[in-house]
Amino acid sequence: MTTTLDERHIPHPDSGTTRLRVVLLLDVLDGRQENFLAAYEAIRHQVASVPGHLSDQLCQSLGNSSQWLITSEWENSERFLEWVESAAHRKMVEPLHGCVRDTTSLRFLITRETPEPGPDGHVTGGHRTLAGTSAAGGPGPVKSGQAARTAKPAKPGGSAKSVKPTGAPRSGKPAGAARPGRPGKAATSAKARPVNTPGVVGRAPRSAVLDPLPAPPLCTGGVVRHAITFTVKPGSEQTVAGFLASYRSPRSRVDADTQLRRTSLFMYGNRVVRAVEVTGDLGNALRYVAAQPEIRAVEEAINPYLEEVRDLTDPASARAFFARAALPAVEHVTGTPGAGEDDALIRHAFFYPVRPGHGAEAAGLLAELDAAAAAEDGQPLAGSTVFHRDDLLVRVIDLRKPHRGARVGAAVGGAADALSRLLDLDPRHGRDGGDATGLSFGGRTMSLVTDRRAQDDA
Secondary structure, three states: OEEEOOOOOOOOHHHOOOOEEEEEEEEEOOOOHHHHHHHHHHHHHHHHOOOOEEEEEEEEOOOOOOEEEEEEEEOOHHHHHHHHOOHHHHHHOHHHHOOEEEEEEEEEEEOOEEOOOOOOOOOOOOOOEEOOOOOOOOOOOOOOOOOOEOOOOOOOOOOOOOEEEOOOOOOOOOOOOEOOOOOOOEOOOOOOOOOOOOOEEEEOOOOOOOOOOOOOOEEEOOEEEEEEEEEEOOOOHHHHHHHHHHOOOOOOEOOOOOEEEEEEEEEEOOEEEEEEEEEOOHHHHHHHHHHOHHHHHHHHHHHHHEOOOOOOOOHHHHHHHHHHHEEEEEEEEEOOOOOOOHHHOEEEEEEOOEOOOOHHHHHHHHHHHHHHHHHOOOOOEEEEEEEEEOOEEEEEEEEOOOHHHOOOOHHHHHHHHHHHOOEOOOHHHOOOOOOOOOOOOOOEEOEEEEEEEOOOOO
16 A cells, blocks of 8 residues: 655756655554555545655564554654654544554665666656665764664564664754854864763764654663653642652662663752663653653652643543654763762753744853863763754763862853743743753752652562
């Protein structure tokens, strides 16, 4: 079953357009196949009318009738991400929620095909193949402009060469090119700054946020970082903070390969941010935590105070909530570690009131500021993680001393000024943290609710 808007037209490689292939793996619930097919039939022409959509195909596994595959092709990643992050997309795919047990989304940029398109962009005949249809994401070297990522590798469906993940530098913009607002500073990359050296920056590509884990999460040094955020009704902040601070921690060991390392909860006004650190599979860790009785109890206790209604016992409602709440880690910086200092580090978090449309740029600036600060001799910054989605921007840092006594060198002054121009520093957002000479970089200090490390489960 294939959906197209018009005759297949393949942009010529010289056009500067890099098409996107999206692969969605679905596990259809037993007995719901007809419902699934009806739901797909109802939405496929709606998807075909989305600007940037070229085609899609629905395939069923030969060996397992419950396994299905939807592959779609888009003019470029920007068009796809603009749609997939929208409320219209969430509404459009609702009919599938009651039919599907699990989904996995993979995205690839198309770099070569057989046969190659002609000068007019049309494929005139032959059998088209995508050179490389395996799911990249297993352990491998860190490439320029990419962070090490974690994902469950899929079995290859073809040659693994020539597939470029969506986090790779775009055509015409080499990795390491200087960016505006960073005086004398080139764009950072994992290749330019080897792992475990001061000023390491792990950078995640922009990703959609409709699934709790729409793309492999940011992983540096074997640790996966992720956050969720939501708001509570004004006036209920203290009550909610009490519930979130008093729950009993579940066992940290999830399975043989996965363990919860740390959970930190912060609040700024009525906004809650929960940041987690995991070794192993983040998806398994999140599902494990959600199933624990002590966690279910506290989630039920805060339900009446949430601004957006949710029902975590209903799969569709839970899926929608975690899609809205996802706040992916997009940058991570580490300084030079001291012997045995991990337990002595002080954790702080800052909320950044970003001007509309400038969240990604501000996140990149924060990472470069942290990289510069971590490289300075005697600096207290041991590490930082930047979480970003749309215009929501949160930064969590670990310091060797309280941040109010910390100052950064003059080398970061220009970038700090550039960052301040991206922030809405209106007094109604509060005055705390506005001193750009400190490690807050203009952010608003968030209140720590609880910070929990893994305990020995033995």
